[in-house]
Amino acid sequence: MRNDILMRFLSQNASAPVAYYKAIDWNQVEDMIDKMTWEKLTEQFWLDTRIPVSNDLDDWRTLSPAEKDVVGKYLED
Numbered sequence: 001m002r003n004d005i006l007m008r009f010l011s012q013n014a015s016a017p018v019a020y021y022k023a024i025d026w027n028q029v030e031d032m033i034d035k036m037t038w039e040k041l042t043e044q045f046w047l048d049t050r051i052p053v054s055n056d057l058d059d060w061r062t063l064s065p066a067e068k069d070v071v072g073k074y075l076e077d
Helices: 003-012 032-042 053-062 065-076
Strands: none
Touching: none
C-alpha cells in the first residue's frame, strides 16, 4: 500500500521542479544551526580535538609492546 501511495505521488509530481542543496563543508561551518548539528553529532563519539592525548604520553611510555599493540588495535576501529 505504501508503495502505491509513493508511486502515485511521484507520477503526479513528475514535472515539479527539483530542489538542489549545497553540501555542508563541515570544516567551515557558517550557519549556526549547522554548527549546533555538528556539535550534537560529534558528542556521540570520541574526537582527538576534544580530549588532549598528549597528557597520556608518560603512561603510554610505560606500556609494554604487547599492551601498546592491544591499545592500538582497539583504537583502530
